[in-house]
Amino acid sequence: MAGRRSRGGRPLDEKDLAALRSRTDMVAGYGLPPEAAEHTDAILLAFLSEPRTVGEISDRRLVYRSHVHDPHVLAVERRTAVRHLSRLVGASRVSEVEPGRFRAT
Incomplete structure (x- = not known):
């Protein structure tokens, strides 16, 4: 990453590189820390004890919890289900x- 610069224009330092590596790890779990993705996987796998x-x-x-009824909830839930299913398949x-x-x- 020699020569790379931050958004502010300064050269990247070790702190920047560590933050980028952490972000890459989180992106691999769809923006969540690995423990959160594993927790969601466990819930999904238990729910999939029968075909769904x-x-x-x-x-x-x-x-989202069941009391949340915002317009975006169904799209987020569907996208999350598809992403987790894709990875688990x-x-x-x-x-x-x-x-x-x-x-x-």
């Missing part, structure tokens, strides 16, 4: 047992 659709997973609410922890229905393996 993305809609059913979204209704289960992985991000890739790790062979979830399988698509029939089109659109997922179950923990």
Whole structure:
């Protein structure tokens, strides 16, 4: 990263590089610390003890509590479900047992 500069125009130092590495680690967990992603995975895997659709997973609410009814909630819940499912399918922890229905393996 020699020659790289911060947004303020100054050269990057070790503190900047450590912050970037930390950010990269968080992005790998979709913007969350790894423990949060693991916690959500555990909840999702337990819920997937029987086949479920993305809609059913979204209704289960992985991000927002059930009393929150803002307009963006359903889109966030659906995107979160799809991202976690994609990663868990890739790790062979979830399988698509029939089109659109997922179950923990």
